[in-house]
Structure formats: structure tokens, C-alpha cells
Amino acid sequence: MTMVETKRISSWVNGAAHPSTSGRSGKVFNPATGEHAADVDFLSVPEIDAVVAASKAAFPAWRATGLSRRAEIMFRFRELIEANRMELARLISSEHGKVPSDAAGEIARGLENVEFACGIPHLLKGGYSEQASRGIDVYSIRQPLGVVAGITPFNFPAMVPLWMMANAIACGNTFILKPSEKDPSAALFLAQLLKEAGLPDGVLNIVQGDAVAVNRILEHPDIAAVSFVGSTPIAKYIYETGTKHGKRVQALGGAKNHMMVLPDADLDMAADAAVNAAYGSAGERCMAISMVIAVGDIADAFIEKVKERLPKIKVGPGTDPTAEMGPLITKEHRDRVASYLENAPTEGASLLVDGRNHGIEGNGYFLGVSLIDHCKPGMKCYDDEIFGPVLGVTRVSSYQEGLALINDNLYGNGTAIFTRDGGAARQFQYEVNVGMVGINVPIPVPVSYYSFGGWKASLFGDTHMYGPEGIQFYTRGKVVTSRYPDPSTSKIDLGFPQNR
Numbered sequence: 001m002t003m004v005e006t007k008r009i010s011s012w013v014n015g016a017a018h019p020s021t022s023g024r025s026g027k028v029f030n031p032a033t034g035e036h037a038a039d040v041d042f043l044s045v046p047e048i049d050a051v052v053a054a055s056k057a058a059f060p061a062w063r064a065t066g067l068s069r070r071a072e073i074m075f076r077f078r079e080l081i082e083a084n085r086m087e088l089a090r091l092i093s094s095e096h097g098k099v100p101s102d103a104a105g106e107i108a109r110g111l112e113n114v115e116f117a118c119g120i121p122h123l124l125k126g127g128y129s130e131q132a133s134r135g136i137d138v139y140s141i142r143q144p145l146g147v148v149a150g151i152t153p154f155n156f157p158a159m160v161p162l163w164m165m166a167n168a169i170a171c172g173n174t175f176i177l178k179p180s181e182k183d184p185s186a187a188l189f190l191a192q193l194l195k196e197a198g199l200p201d202g203v204l205n206i207v208q209g210d211a212v213a214v215n216r217i218l219e220h221p222d223i224a225a226v227s228f229v230g231s232t233p234i235a236k237y238i239y240e241t242g243t244k245h246g247k248r249v250q251a252l253g254g255a256k257n258h259m260m261v262l263p264d265a266d267l268d269m270a271a272d273a274a275v276n277a278a279y280g281s282a283g284e285r286c287m288a289i290s291m292v293i294a295v296g297d298i299a300d301a302f303i304e305k306v307k308e309r310l311p312k313i314k315v316g317p318g319t320d321p322t323a324e325m326g327p328l329i330t331k332e333h334r335d336r337v338a339s340y341l342e343n344a345p346t347e348g349a350s351l352l353v354d355g356r357n358h359g360i361e362g363n364g365y366f367l368g369v370s371l372i373d374h375c376k377p378g379m380k381c382y383d384d385e386i387f388g389p390v391l392g393v394t395r396v397s398s399y400q401e402g403l404a405l406i407n408d409n410l411y412g413n414g415t416a417i418f419t420r421d422g423g424a425a426r427q428f429q430y431e432v433n434v435g436m437v438g439i440n441v442p443i444p445v446p447v448s449y450y451s452f453g454g455w456k457a458s459l460f461g462d463t464h465m466y467g468p469e470g471i472q473f474y475t476r477g478k479v480v481t482s483r484y485p486d487p488s489t490s491k492i493d494l495g496f497p498q499n500r
């Protein structure tokens, strides 16, 4: 019998694939088939230290690289991503499970961040005040931090790394990425494209690993800042541990996103939006809508409209071009999501559509779409971030009652209101304690020239990710006060300088 060797996925250091000698690795599965498709080799702590040293060594030359050259590399990177979009989408689909058309969507939204970073010469412009005092000019500049790191989740293996790396690198930092060990190949693909775009070796390094790598990144004295996206308990841990070690940290966590439907809303449009936002990417999106708040007496009609749409959703593997929704990331996660369906009736909720009856054969981690009515705070199906293709409905009698549910929720990532009443929408935007708000828009992920971030347990730190706040996060400000006086006017004066 011949042994078939499993594919090995490595790290990426100094512009080349980098093997590991740690002997530790993680299994990467094809979620659509359940096949053990590859092993990702984890770096040891001394190997990670060597990567940090390589990043540190690459920093001075990269920092000194002109802004036009950095922009030129970003423009080329943009073109290369565009040219390889479908290949990257298929790669994402094979490890994550989302269908290629959805993966292409995440690439498009990631690409926006590269396009934003193409404007780096403009983004790093400082302020200048001539004659702040007599013969004195004052100006501000922003400088890179040095070596910065990003730790990313499984659910957007290309987009979230692009949220971070485009701005971090364009600002003049060197960047270390620790991708999710569940789908680590997309990050390597991006690293190869950046090299092809002309990025000098060592400016982007990729460390494959699990919590061991994360902990070393958090403790390493030569890493100045950490960006994190993942679940809330880990985000909190990253923020607390990273800041304890003197780092600048932005840590984005989980979510429970509510969509409030007012009685005046167009129910067909609201039903389409809820279905798209709840079941796209099998609900494995931090901006997925997982709870609809039906206000007044619309719940029965709204639910009927959602139920009409569900049988038409084609669940299947990413290799089937007609499939609209793929499997979940792992068997364990699929079973965990299914456990909410088991529990919902015992908690007093009504399981209207049960995704366990999907009829797909094989060992893939599939779960069909599910709909649960009469969810309430205190029930696990309401309180937890399920992160699967499960939409809950909760019924309230008034807008105020719905708003209180959202504002009392642990999370504050995204939310949406569906209404034709501009005044109600304006009031909602004003009153809701959530970082990203959609008005008749179910997934309000900001465009790349605004910043992305939730409130409450959805973000630890002060700075949102990408856009203007991303530039702020990856740089620090310096203010220069300068004069070139006539030396003959120089004299001793011990008083505190005043601007006259």
C-alpha cells in the first residue's frame, strides 16, 4: 500500500515559504467533504522570535522607502488580486467552505482596503501652521510604529488580513500575520502576490500557529502593536495581555446583530434582506443578522415571507456552481450550532424550520437553514452568538421595546432598521448603542474609507479597524516646533515659552 502524503502548509518569512521544526501542526479540512486536506506546520517560539527579528531588520529600509513607491506596490497588489480573484476564491472555498461567489465578495471588500492604501501619500499628510508664534512654525507628522502584528479569524481568511496588512504596510511598518489555523492558505496566496507586486522581503511575514504563537506575539518586546479579529473571549484576552505588555491593541470580538422591522416596512424587502444577511456564508459572519425584532403585529406575515424563501436556498459544496450556501467550518462547530436547534423548544422558543433536515449526503459539515420564533433574552438561542445559519425572531409591541433589547445586549457590532419612516430611522441612528448601523441595509460593513468597529463586547480598544482609524492605529503622531532665528537675537530667558 502506498502512503499518500498530506499537503503541508508552511509559514512565509523573508519572501519565501518557511518550514517549521517544532513538530507541532494543525489539521486543515475540506468542510464540504470532511476530508483531511492538509496539515499546517506551527512555528516554535524560537522560530517566531527569528521571524520578529527578520521583521525588525526589514523595518529601517521599508520605513525609508518613499511614499510613491509604497503606493506603486499597493497599486500593483490591487491589480494582482483582481487578476487572481477567482483562483483565490476557490482556495478560500476549499478550506473555509463558503461558496466561491461569496468568497469573491470577501475579496472585493478586502480589495477596497488595498485601494484605500494606494492613497497613502495623501493619507499621511500632516498639518502645518506657519507663524504659530513669531518666526515659529509648527507641523505634525505621522510615523510608523515598527513591527506590528495581526491575528485573524477563520471566517474571512482574505478580507480581514487585508483590512490590516494594506494600511499597516503602506504606513511604513513591517507586518506579521498569524492567520486562523483552520484556513491558513489564503494569507500565503496574498503574501505571494505582494512579493510579485514588489514588496521587499521581510516586510510581510506570516507565522502559522495557534495559541502558542498568539501568546508569543503578545509578549514579544519588539512588536509594537497588535490588531485582532475573532471571538469576544479571545479579543478580551488579547487586549488585556497585549496592553499589559505595553502594546497598542485593537481587538474586535463577536456579535449578535439585530434587525428591527417596523410595521411600515416593506415586508418583502425586509424578508429578502433578513434571509441574505442571516444565511449568507452559512451565518459565519460577524455582521450576520441573527435576530429579527418584529415590531407590532407584523411577525406572522414576516415569518411567512421568510419561510417562503427558505426552500429555494441551494445548500451545497463550493464546487457546485449552483450552490448558494456551503458547509460550516468544522464538524464540532456544526454540531454546536445544531445543539441550539435541539435546545430551542426546551427553552420555550418555536423551531419553525430545522436545518438538520438538509438531505445532503457525505461527510461534509453541512447544516441547512433554520428559523426560530419566540426567542427571548435569557434563552441561549437569543443570548449566544450562534455563528451559523440560524435566524431567530423576537416579537415586541413597540419601537422602544425593540431598542431596549438592542441596547441591553452584550454585543454592539452591527444592527439594522427596516422602515419607510425617515424620522424613525433618524431616531434609531441617534439612540442605538451599536457601532455600525444600517438603514434598510442589513449588513452595514463600512466602505474602506470609513472605519469598521463595534461597541461594547464587540471591540476592546479605542481605535476601529481600517480606514482613517486604521492609519491612526498604525502610526504615531509627532509635532515639530521649528524656527531659524537670527542668532544675534538669542538670549537667556528661563521663563516658560509663551506664544506671542
Ligand code: NAD
Pocket (backbone or CB within 6 Å): 151, 152, 153, 154, 155, 156, 160, 178, 179, 180, 181, 209, 210, 211, 212, 214, 215, 229, 230, 231, 232, 234, 235, 252, 253, 254, 255, 285, 286, 385, 387, 413, 454, 458
Ligand atoms: P477565534 O477567537 O476562535 O480565533 C481567532 C484567532 O485567535 C485565531 O487566529 C486563533 O488561532 C486565535 N485563538 C483562538 N483561541 C485562542 C486562545 N485560546 N489563545 C490565543 N489565541 C487564540 O475566532 P474564530 O472562530 O476564528 O472566528 C469567529 C469569531 O470571530 C466570531 O466570534 C466572529 O463574530 C468573530 N469575528 C469578528 C469580526 C469583527 O469584525 N468584529 C470579524 C470576523 C469575525
